[in-house]
Amino acid sequence: MSLAQTQSVAEIKARNKELIEEVLKVYPEKTAKRRAKHLNVHEAGKSDCGVKSNIKSVPGVMTIRGCAYAGSKGVVWGPIKDMIHISHGPVGCGQYSWAARRNYYIGTTGIDTFVTMQFTSDFQEKDIVFGGDKKLAKIMDEIQELFPLNNGITVQSECPIGLIGDDIEAVSKQKSKEYEGKTIVPVRCEGFRGVSQSLGHHIANDSIRDWVFDKIAPDAPPKFEPTPYDVAIIGDYNIGGDAWSSRILLEEMGLRVIAQWSGDGSLAELEATPKAKLNVLHCYRSMNYISRHMEEKYGIPWCEYNFFGPSKIAESLRKIAGFFDDKIKEGAERVIAKYQPLMDAVIARYRPRLEGKTVMLFVGGLRPRHVIGAYEDLGMEVVGTGYEFGHNDDYQRTAQHYVKDGTLIYDDVTGYEFEKFVEKVQPDLVGSGIKEKYVFQKMGVPFRQMHSWDYSGPYHGYDGFAIFARDMDMAINSPIWKKATPPWKAAPKPALMAAE
């Protein structure tokens, strides 16, 4: 049993507050003042977690955040499989984001699907000096010739594009016309825009609105026969197959998923979405924008859901079913009942091994709250959490539905703060990203990557929960953690001390 378990909430709160004071001491005064606003201890009953968010990172600290390009290319657009996404600018951005997020998809790569490829304009000095528009136009011609089965092109702008004033919109329009109306989407997601990847999500959403939706004639007939049960999955990137293990549940309860955004997604699915009867939204942070737009423009309601862990899955299935008739409501109950034995078996197997263990999280914009329920289903407690790029509405949702009194909250945590927090709180598990993984493992703290599922997954849905439980068990109970200290350096046992 960890340290946290042996203390009262009041003691934990006092310790956490002290801890925050302590980490702030290392900064110059001005920085300490800025960082202080991002660190807090959650007070039960408060409307949010009491931290500022979505504000510029402090220069010179090790922020975990990425950039707008990462939000657009890496998250929103990149997984759309039948389009070619040009990383427009120097070679690095596309190289570092090349197939790194494990957005699973089915298709013949290089022929009719392109997700795990890196298309770049590989800017050279002359492109910076003379501008890259002509090169971009030529790139599109070459794409048309060498990859004739692509269903569309996007231009993912890297930093220099905005700085040198290239007109990627004009090039895109011109080329679209030339190729008989092909969908070509310029995306102004230069890395210096905004304070994190979050703005990139917003910009990408807007580009879908402007360059995909607005191009569709309002009276165009749907490419399929609509049904009253048509829904779209919004904000699932199919990491390790997450969207698939989610989709199967929606379909089993009688709904028809007409589009998947954007993991394993296609342009046709994006175009079909305004015909949905309901948009079900998993990653609120990255795709609430387009969901709100569809609500306003097409009158499509949307609802958030959480498919981590049986408690939240059941809650979410019922919530989604609430938008439909009894057939779907019964379908939801049937699905919940069908998987109950599996969930019982998973919990019976893993809960005894995980009960009472504590977790500290730091992930992007959704998981720092959404996975809390899954940990609780296994008898575990999340004692600290925070977002890389969450906004105030994320912290409201976290406070009102997920975290317990006294939880340590850290927004845009710096490497230094995170290390100190973990050192002092001594959780049994840390869940964060690749940049954090090895830091904590060196410290002897079990770790799971909660962006990529540590190359495992899916974690969404009932099938995913079994994997989640197995993986947390294998991380925490791996025999290796007992080996971190050499036996000759281990603290002597009390009995031995007495004998001396």
Added chain:
Amino acid sequence: MTQNADHVLDHFELFRGPEYQQMLANKKKMFENPRDPAEVERIREWAKTPEYREKNFAREALTVNPAKACQPLGAVFAAVGFEGTIPFVHGSQGCVAYYRSHLSRHFKEPSSCVSSSMTEDAAVFGGLNNMIDGLANTYSMYKPKMIAVSTTCMAEVIGDDLNAFIKTAKEKGSVPNEYDVPFAHTPAFVGSHVTGYDNALKGIIEHFWDGKAGTAPKLERQPNEKINFIGGFDGYTVGNTREVKRIFETMGIEYTILADNSDVFDTPTDGEFRMYDGGTTLEDAANAIHAKATISMQHYSTEKTLPLIAAHGQEVVSFNHPIGVTATDEFIMALSRISGKAIPEELARERGRLVDAMADSSAHIHGKKFAIYGDPDLCIGLAAFLLELGAEPTHVLATNGTKQWAEKVQAVFDSSPFGQNCHVYPGKDLWHMRSLLFTEPVDFVIGNTYGKYLERDTGTPLIRIGFPIFDRHHHHRYPVWGYQGGMNVLVWILDKIFDEIDRNTNVPAKTDFSFDIIR
């Protein structure tokens, strides 16, 4: 239901279940507006043809699957090779997240680096304030002995002047005036990660030797007997650097490894996180000016650094990622010549063991055709070793290779009868390589992790050597330099060859007459 609590199925098995297969088939048919399968097949076949290859090679603007990264990555890689040093990248912060992830994914190690987090306002007004605040924060928080500054493309496009900015930051008290803040301009739109390594290392050496950006007198060279050693941008830095140290020590040579990042990318798991570990001491970096000579293992990683060193009066020698007998011989003999120390019998015996191993196994490699891609120096090292084994490095490709590099590779081909039908491809990418592998097939391809797409599409077995290697673990702990390193490379190649032979012979009652237990 396929899932099972007692035997949990993850993505490897789960989605092969009939219910998922059915679901995915429905999705495709009803909603994806898929292309006609016959058309997909037609284009797939067409993309294998000489006609497609011709169009592919006619590309002028588009780059597909390049085998190179950008300058700042190399700068970060070089900077962490100095004691207590944190790399500080001036520009947008997302870049730093990428460099750190990239290095962590290769080495399975933490990678520490900070950014000045420039955003829109800095794009308009310049990043001076970010530098002033950033250096102060880094200094107080991570207590480094040195902060090594480099840039991203953003800072370069707006023209931020590092020298002036650092000076101003010091005046404003961000760090003490005498504190070491070497810098290098490393625009991502020039060269590649290899260039960035070179620029950063040059910046650091220049800083220590040439008066610390005007804050100290220039150092006077007082020649001694030491030899400086530079590894270059090297995915095997952990294994290689240690092997080279062993060779120096075996020969009794006093040495300084410049940018020795072998420890920071190989810290133990013992309950402590070491942000800084090992590295060239700042004192050694300064004193390296007095050395007799500097040896670089990678010419193209040190194109600017070596002339700077030579200008200070030292002999400089560079190699091209030496792998195998001859290349190691040349390295060892250069060491001996420069130091005046005899080559010890121990190294001669190691050499004999590598020759022995090659003699034992060369029959399996002789005449086999290989495609190689990677950084310019690595390509030369591997090509030369293959020729030594009697193999043909048929296609040698470096996206960051220049025409001059290509001439050098051609000279390597010309040195051996096995190089007769071999070709070099500077500035080409892995989509070009794909066409080459379809139209002029080879037996094996050697390259980094991205080659797994080539292996899948063309059926050419991939031997993973290079950077980055994300999907296999711990190879970076083994040297590829020295006779021991040659042995490792030989074994990696042979393992793949034998795996392929087994795969091709294991069909019972059809091909298993050759499924031999002795090879």
